[in-house]
Amino acid sequence: MxxxxxxxxxxxxxxxxxSIGRIVSAMRATAQHLRLSVPTEQAVKDIIGLSLEPAIELLFGRLPTAQHQQFLARYRDEYVDLNTTPTxxxxxxxxxxxxxxxxxxxxxxxxxxxxxxxxxxxxxxxxxxxxxxxxxxxxxxxxxxxxxxxxxxxxxxxxxxxxxxxxxxxxxxxxxxxxxxxxxxxxxxxxxxxxxxxxxxxxxxxxxxxxxxxxxxxxx
The missing domain is CATH 3.40.50.1000 (HAD superfamily/HAD-like)
Structure with a gap:
């Protein structure tokens, strides 16, 4: 102790x-990839700090289970591997x-x-x-x-x-x-x-x- x-x-x-720039661009790119309505930059900023699942629901509503899982996987790929915004x-x-x-x-x-x-x-x-x-x-x-x-x-x-x-x-x-x-x-x-x-x-x-x-x- x-x-x-x-x-x-x-x-x-x-x-x-x-890391805000990467979070915003990764979230918006994920929405675009899954053909969801792309949130504004400020809307994404407003959910930063929350855990990912409630953040997704605030931005996109309650997604069907399969689409929700696709979103989680794609967002992690975007943030970790695909997005080149410096952090x-x-x-x-x-x-x-x-x-x-x-x-x-x-x-x-x-x-x-x-x-x-x-x-x-x-x-x-x-x-x-x-x-x-x-x-x-x-x-x-x-x-x-x-x-x-x-x-x-x-x-x-x-x-x-x-x-x-x-x-x-x-x-x-x-x-x-x-x-x-x-x-x-x-x-x-x-x-x-x-x-x-x-x-x-x-x-x-x-x-x-x-x-x-x-x-x-x-x-x-």
Whole structure:
């Protein structure tokens, strides 16, 4: 069990990794391939952070079982193999995580990705060792349900008042509020500062490099 005084839990897509463009283009290409109505870019952005199956239902309604399975398979092929949109970590992501660890904060991830997807990007980026724990959408209830945060706090030994959630979507902020933890939004992902604040964000930042000082001040 980790025994640091504070825990910082990050969303992944749009918060630590600049993967929004690939998600949007892969989702739209999948719809086109299956001859479904192609959603707008903003409509796809609005479901980022949710687990894949409820996201599909929000965008396309309840698909017949066979078509739903085709969609899942094709989307994974599009995202992993067919789509060439780059998905780099944001420039200051590793530096900020290392800074938090140097300050003896616990660091974790709560993501709408499936475990297979998170493990794959951790292998590609070689950053998995920087995190004390993680929860994925296929291991717990999806956002904005607070279960992922409750499980991480229990596993790593933190109370809600010791914990902060950092994310780019209203789903992250609502999850944080439901779990009783502080919520910090980042406005360079899917949702802007106005929507993040309306969802209940305690702070909104424009660069990850602002995060350590805000967290330090929050717990001072």
């Amino acid at each position: 980790v025994t640091h005084s504070q825990l910082v839990i990050f969303d992944w897509d749009g918060t630590l990794m600049d 780099p970590l944001f420039d200051d992501a590793i530096e900020v995580i290392e800074q938090l660890r140097q300050r003896q904060y616990g660091v974790a991830v709560a993501t709408g990705k499936a475990r297979r997807g998170l493990d794959r990007v951790w292998l590609e980026t070689q950053v998995g060792h920087l995190f004390d724990g993680s929860r994925c959408a296929d291991e717990s209830k999806g956002k904005p349900d607070p279960q992922m945060l409750h499980e991480l706090m229990t596993e790593l030994g933190y109370l809600p008042q010791q914990t902060v959630m950092v994310g780019d979507s209203v789903h992250d902020i609502k999850m944080a509020k439901a779990a009783g933890v502080r919520a910090i939004g980042v406005d360079f992902g899917v949702h802007d500062a106005q929507r993040l604040k309306a969802a209940g964000a305690d702070h909104v930042i424009s660069r990850l490099s602002e995060l350590p000082n805000i967290i330090g001040a929050s717990y001072a």
